[in-house]
Amino acid sequence: MTVVERREIALVDLLDRLLAGGVVITGDLTLRIADVDLVRIDLNALISSVNANVPSPFEELR
Amino acid sequence: MTGLRYVYAVCRPFGAPLQAQLAGVAGDPPRLLTHHGLVAVVSHVPEADFAEEPFHAHLEDLDWLTTVARAHQGVIDALTTVTTPLPLRLGTVFRDDSGVRTMVEAREESFLRTLARLDGRVEWGVKVFVEAEQTPGPAAAPSPRKPASGRDYLRQRRMETKSHDDLWQRAEAFSTHLHETLSGCAEDSRLHAPQNPTLSGASGRNVLNAAYLVPRAESEKFVETVERTRDGAPGIRVELTGPWAAYSFAGEESVAGEEGA
Numbered sequence: 001m002t003v004v005e006r007r008e009i010a011l012v013d014l015l016d017r018l019l020a021g022g023v024v025i026t027g028d029l030t031l032r033i034a035d036v037d038l039v040r041i042d043l044n045a046l047i048s049s050v051n052a053n054v055p056s057p058f059e060e061l062r
Numbered sequence: 063m064t065g066l067r068y069v070y071a072v073c074r075p076f077g078a079p080l081q082a083q084l085a086g087v088a089g090d091p092p093r094l095l096t097h098h099g100l101v102a103v104v105s106h107v108p109e110a111d112f113a114e115e116p117f118h119a120h121l122e123d124l125d126w127l128t129t130v131a132r133a134h135q136g137v138i139d140a141l142t143t144v145t146t147p148l149p150l151r152l153g154t155v156f157r158d159d160s161g162v163r164t165m166v167e168a169r170e171e172s173f174l175r176t177l178a179r180l181d182g183r184v185e186w187g188v189k190v191f192v193e194a195e196q197t198p199g200p201a202a203a204p205s206p207r208k209p210a211s212g213r214d215y216l217r218q219r220r221m222e223t224k225s226h227d228d229l230w231q232r233a234e235a236f237s238t239h240l241h242e243t244l245s246g247c248a249e250d251s252r253l254h255a256p257q258n259p260t261l262s263g264a265s266g267r268n269v270l271n272a273a274y275l276v277p278r279a280e281s282e283k284f285v286e287t288v289e290r291t292r293d294g295a296p297g298i299r300v301e302l303t304g305p306w307a308a309y310s311f312a313g314e315e316s317v318a319g320e321e322g323a
Contacts, residue, residue, distance in 0.1 A: 013187060017306060018309065019151070020310075021149070021151070021312055022149045022151035023072070023176070
């Protein structure tokens with residue numbers, strides 16, 4: 001529960017930064033900003049496909 | 063080795079060498095490409111994987127993405143020990159060195175400005191979770207008939223909902239207060255979207271996912287502040303990650319959009 005410096009970094013924390021942060025550069029062969037947004041969407045699709053196989057650990061409370 | 067150029071970061075020139083065994087995203091050790099008083103940190107990557115089309119296809123492969131993300135982070139981490147890097151977004155790829163040089167030249171001014179703003183700063187991540195209720199997960203059997211009477215069920219349900227609402231309200235107030243406190247100890251802050259529990263594997267619901275830009279010298283104080291606010295909030299969990307390179311603060315503050323490169 002202390003500072004997690006030595007623990008392996010969680011992938012989500014990494015993706016928050018690598019896919020939503022960092023300098024976005026357009027041009028040449030780089031992905032355009034719109035494409036980078038697509039990355040988030042692709043990732044969401046991925047997550048929902050994971051969801052279909054892995055039951056949610058929470059009971060939905062309405 | 064030919065291939066495309068994957069760029070991790072741009073830095074000011076620094077004296078120290080990079081770790082010798084550092085491997086880049088495709089196993090090729092990163093090298094420094096100096097141009098106009100700036101250094102681009104670059105490695106060669108195969109076109110078969112990193113050209114736009116295959117790259118996009120790979121992004122849907124979580125294992126591939128994980129490998130690349132960890133390698134990218136490994137390079138940024140190594141840079142952080144010798145300088146303050148300006149990280150680029152994952153998947154910034156150029157055809158050749160001259161493409162990288164052209165980009166550096168076109169954005170020189172903005173890079174220098176951002177590097178000056180970030181110099182000596184690190185990013186800390188702070189997340190607040192509302193702990194999941196102690197329900198033992200989805201009912202084992204396909205739930206035939208609930209044993210209790212309908213009225214009991216409704217009453218039970220109402221109480222659950224009420225305590226749930228209370229917890230959410232407390233979590234919201236807690237997060238708002240925490241964010242204000244931490245913003246006071248930081249030079250800048252960013253709010254990320256709450257994380258999806260399926261991808262994070264974390265228990266509980268993520269209600270705050272924030273990043274704070276903090277001078278290295280004040281990091282200890284910042285961490286202590288987080289540790290202090292952590293106590294005395296039952297049902298609410300605070301997680302701290304970092305120090306990170308200033309990924310969340312690498313964008314232009316709000317300078318008019320220049321169409322680089």
